[in-house]
Amino acid sequence: DAGVIQSPRHEVTEMGQEVTLRCKPISGHNSLFWYRQTMMRGLELLIYFNNNVPIDDSGMPEDRFSAKMPNASFSTLKIQPSEPRDSAVYFCASSFRGTGETQYFGPGTRLLVL
Amino acid sequence: AQSVTQLGSHVSVSEGALVLLRCNYSSSVPPYLFWYVQYPNQGLQLLLKYTTGATLVKGINGFEAEFKKSETSFHLTKPSAHMSDAAEYFCAVSIGGGADGLTFGKGTHLIIQP
Numbered sequence: 001d002a003g004v005i006q007s008p009r010h011e012v013t014e015m016g017q018e019v020t021l022r023c024k025p026i027s028g029h030n031s032l033f034w035y036r037q038t039m040m041r042g043l044e045l046l047i048y049f050n051n052n053v054p055i056d057d058s059g060m061p062e063d064r065f066s067a068k069m070p071n072a073s074f075s076t077l078k079i080q081p082s083e084p085r086d087s088a089v090y091f092c093a094s095s096f097r098g099t100g101e102t103q104y105f106g107p108g109t110r111l112l113v114l
Numbered sequence: 115a116q117s118v119t120q121l122g123s124h125v126s127v128s129e130g131a132l133v134l135l136r137c138n139y140s141s142s143v144p145p146y147l148f149w150y151v152q153y154p155n156q157g158l159q160l161l162l163k164y165t166t167g168a169t170l171v172k173g174i175n176g177f178e179a180e181f182k183k184s185e186t187s188f189h190l191t192k193p194s195a196h197m198s199d200a201a202e203y204f205c206a207v208s209i210g211g212g213a214d215g216l217t218f219g220k221g222t223h224l225i226i227q228p
Contacts, residue, residue, distance in 0.1 A: 004157070033215055043204065045215035056215065091157060103216060105150075105157035 002026070004106035006092050012112045018080040021109045024073055025094030033093040033103060034067055034077050043091075049075065050097055082113045116141040116207045120219035128227045133177075133192040135222045137205035140186065147188040148206040148216065149179055158204065164188065175199070200226045 005024040013019055025032050033048040047057040049069045057067070064083070069075040079086055089110050093103040121136040139145055146165050150158040162173025169181040179190045188205060202223050206216040 035215075042220045043216075043218040045217070048215050059215070093158075102148075102160050102163065105159070107157045 004092055004094050004104055006090075006106040006109050008109060009107065010110045010112075012114065013082055014114050015083055016081045017113075018078065019082045019086075019111060019113075021077040021079075021090050021092075021111070023075045023077070023092030023106060025075070025092070026104055027073070029094035029096050029104075030072065031095045031097045031101075031103075032069060032075050033095075034075070035091040035093065035105075037089040037091060037108070038087075046077070046090075079111075082111075084113045087111055087113050116145060116209055116217050118205050118207050118217055118219035120203075120205050120222050122222055123220065124223045124225060126225040126227055127195045129197055130194050133190070133195045133199065133224065135190040135203050135205075135224065137179075137188045137190065137219060138186050139188060139205070139207045141207055141209055143209050146208045147179075147181060148208070149173065149177070149188075149190050150204045150206060150218075152202040152204065152221075154201075161190070161203075195224075195226050197226050197228065200224055 007022045031050050034046040037043045046059045047067045052069045067077045089108045091105050091108045093105045095101045095103045117140045119138045148163045149161040151161050152158050161177050162171045164171050164181045172178045177192045181188050202221050204221045205219040208216050
């Protein structure tokens with residue numbers, strides 16, 4: 001069974017450009033999470049969805065960040081406009097909602113904003 | 115709000131020696147606790163988790179951890195280190211049982227000396 005799939009794996013863009021990160025969760029999972037990893041701040045939760053509905057977006061740093069989950073098998077995280085401080089590794093994770101359920105992480109998207 | 119503290123950003127042990135990675139948490143409600151491992155340029159993989167019941171939890175690759183409520187700790191151990199254990203280890207806490215987002219510690223880089 002395929003794990004969480006993220007694309008692209010690497011993205012290099014210039015400041016001011018729009019960036020879209022994509023995630024396909026594990027089939028049958030109904031919770032999806034976006035995390036960001038930086039050297040300074042470590043791993044931070046940005047937003048998570050249950051049954052395609054955003055539940056908590058308090059971790060989204062600014063209005064420049066937005067996330068959608070149009071269906072159970074696809075989610076996007078968009079940054080517009082991008083800034084150098086957005087450079088990080090962005091992880092998507094999915095789980096089957098329930099007590100003690102494991103979150104399975106994708107390989108991440110390494111974003112560099114010049 | 116919950117938080118996680120991992121003592122020691124880097125831990126170095128000799129191959130065959132005991133591995134001990136420390137994790138202390140803060141939570142206003144009974145927590146669910148997780149240890150994840152991250153190999154270079156990869157996503158996070160679950161090592162083990164504590165939800166309810168037995169406080170000594172066994173995970174993959176010979177790792178185990180013990181939940182000690184009185185000490186608010188969840189330290190990770192392995193009796194004999196192997197070179198392949200070299201990686202970044204993250205302790206995480208959830209108050210929603212993993213159905214909500216995870217709060218991660220800063221991570222501990224485990225170095226195995228030959």
